[in-house]
Amino acid sequence: xxxxxxxxARARLPDAGERGAGGDDGGAVVSGAYDLIVLGAGPAGVxxxxxxxxHGLSVLVVDENETTGGQVYRAxxxxxxxxxxxxxxxxxxxxxxxxxxxxxxxxxxAFRHSVWQVSPGYRVDAVGQGGPVHWSAPxxxxxxxxxERVVPFPGWTLPGVIGLAxxxxxxxxxxxxxxxxxxxxxxxxxxxxxxxxVLDGGGKPAAVLDLSGxxxxxxxxxxxxxxxxxxxxxxxxxxxxxxxxxxxxxRTGIAAVRETADGLAVTPCxxxxxxxxxxxxAGQDIETDxxxxxxxxxxxxxxTRLLRARHRFDAALGxxxxxxxxxxxxxxxxxxxxxxxxxxxxxAAAHLQGQLAGLAVARDLGRLGADxxxxxxxxxxxxxxxxxxxxxxxxxxxxxRPAHAAxxxxxxxxxxxxxxxxxxxxxxxxxxxxxxxxxxxxxxCGMGPCQGRMCGETAASLVAEAVGSRxxxxxxxxxxxxxxxxxxxxxxxxTYADIPLPKAAPL
Numbered sequence: 001x002x003x004x005x006x007x008x009a010r011a012r013l014p015d016a017g018e019r020g021a022g023g024d025d026g027g028a029v030v031s032g033a034y035d036l037i038v039l040g041a042g043p044a045g046v047x048x049x050x051x052x053x054x055h056g057l058s059v060l061v062v063d064e065n066e067t068t069g070g071q072v073y074r075a076x077x078x079x080x081x082x083x084x085x086x087x088x089x090x091x092x093x094x095x096x097x098x099x100x101x102x103x104x105x106x107x108x109x110a111f112r113h114s115v116w117q118v119s120p121g122y123r124v125d126a127v128g129q130g131g132p133v134h135w136s137a138p139x140x141x142x143x144x145x146x147x148e149r150v151v152p153f154p155g156w157t158l159p160g161v162i163g164l165a166x167x168x169x170x171x172x173x174x175x176x177x178x179x180x181x182x183x184x185x186x187x188x189x190x191x192x193x194x195x196x197x198v199l200d201g202g203g204k205p206a207a208v209l210d211l212s213g214x215x216x217x218x219x220x221x222x223x224x225x226x227x228x229x230x231x232x233x234x235x236x237x238x239x240x241x242x243x244x245x246x247x248x249x250x251r252t253g254i255a256a257v258r259e260t261a262d263g264l265a266v267t268p269c270x271x272x273x274x275x276x277x278x279x280x281x282a283g284q285d286i287e288t289d290x291x292x293x294x295x296x297x298x299x300x301x302x303x304t305r306l307l308r309a310r311h312r313f314d315a316a317l318g319x320x321x322x323x324x325x326x327x328x329x330x331x332x333x334x335x336x337x338x339x340x341x342x343x344x345x346x347x348a349a350a351h352l353q354g355q356l357a358g359l360a361v362a363r364d365l366g367r368l369g370a371d372x373x374x375x376x377x378x379x380x381x382x383x384x385x386x387x388x389x390x391x392x393x394x395x396x397x398x399x400x401r402p403a404h405a406a407x408x409x410x411x412x413x414x415x416x417x418x419x420x421x422x423x424x425x426x427x428x429x430x431x432x433x434x435x436x437x438x439x440x441x442x443x444x445c446g447m448g449p450c451q452g453r454m455c456g457e458t459a460a461s462l463v464a465e466a467v468g469s470r471x472x473x474x475x476x477x478x479x480x481x482x483x484x485x486x487x488x489x490x491x492x493x494x495t496y497a498d499i500p501l502p503k504a505a506p507l
Contacts (some may be wrong), residue, residue, distance in 0.1 A: 040068020040143035044339025047354025056363035116481035144300035155257030164294030179290025185209035192237040223393030274403035296398030305478030317343030328362035346391025405461035417448020435474035
């Protein structure tokens with residue numbers, strides 16, 4: 001068995017000014033005890049860790065990436081040189097600032113570690129390049145971000161069809177174009193962000209297909225005014241796309257994608273206000289070398305579901321979220337949530353939510369009195385209200401419409417891990433499946449390596465259509481392992497002689 005757990009030097013965060021701001025090698029990390037373990041090093045996790053450290057708590061931050069940043073503030077690896085002509089990016093500046101603040105806080109970090117189990121109490125088990133490791137703490141903050149939603153369509157499993165989130169990883173972290181002439185489709189602000197990033201990288205989108213209409217964006221204007229900086233940035237994206245001659249089609253989705261001799265062909269389709277395809281709404285095929293598609297975000301609730309915290313369904317927040325109070329305490333003592341995993345609100349709100357959760361932990365562990373806690377939390381709550389107004393307006397634009405899921409064709413694969421089609425889901429529901437876990441047992445939908453992250457929203461929406469509501473359809477039961485874990489990393493090197501065998505029972 002692996003028994004060597006020599007203490008390595010503490011993982012070092014790069015200075016904010018270092019090019020690329022990559023991270024550590026993520027090698028062996030020693031098991032140990034802390035006051036607080038923060039799961040996730042995005043803006044919420046950084047806000048929580050820095051705040052908790054400022055009140056004297058020992059803090060460990062765990063993330064499967066190379067460094068902090070999450071999706072929005074994702075860093076470019078140090079080995080990648082940034083182009084000298086690359087445009088200034090506010091997200092890079094904010095991400096570098098957050099990395100520096102975590103470094104200065106003195107929090108311990110465990111990057112390149114995948115958490116596969118969280119037990120009540122709390123014990124966190126993870127796997128890194130050095131093998132298995134575990135930590136314990138009386139408090140855990142789940143700052144686990146989101147999963148991208150893609151409502152299936154014919155051809156969505158073809159090579160070259162990727163998520164909008166995957167496109168942003170390629171563009172931000174790897175400085176690679178997803179394609180030189182991609183079709184960018186779905187809903188929400190990420191459409192324009194990805195399209196402009198493709199332009200900055202030297203490509204030109206073949207088209208942008210937005211399920212929302214101009215009226216949907218106009219309805220969001222009052223909320224957008226709460227963050228004029230972000231609203232102006234978005235307006236600048238629109239101007240850039242228009243100046244570059246990129247076709248932008250509103251109230252338009254994807255009917256199908258098929259392979260061609262030169263790449264892919266996208267058949268666009270006009271949709272109504274509920275995102276239901278219109279009869280005879282199919283348009284002329286668009287030739288492309290990549291399709292980047294995303295239909296919004298869903299909160300990452302794997303840890304809170306695993307621990308059996310109470311949850312509620314709120315479509316405006318992205319789906320199922322763990323119930324929490326104003327300071328982000330869940331229904332379980334010692335378990336807190338923050339960021340988009342607590343409801344889609346955006347990166348700025350996530351950082352502030354993390355600060356509030358960090359303050360709550362400091363108070364609950366006796367490091368901060370009630371009056372001092374309120375004095376520290378009040379200005380953060382005020383800033384959070386403005387940030388959430390903007391972020392939740394974007395979340396409403398990305399919310400899943402039941403008619404959109406209902407439009408999936410019977411022969412279209414919904415669960416790509418287990419190859420379960422819409423027709424098979426309908427057959428199970430007709431046979432009596434009345435919640436998603438029963439559907440899972442009958443069809444294996446959601447049993448694959450992604451554990452329902454890709455298919456869950458669509459499958460649940462289809463069940464809800466039969467049982468009356470998403471609340472009645474339920475949510476996946478959380479189970480370990482939270483991520484697929486290579487068995488050799490858990491077991492190490494051993495022979496059968498190393499296995500202790502119990503004495504035979506008396507006859």
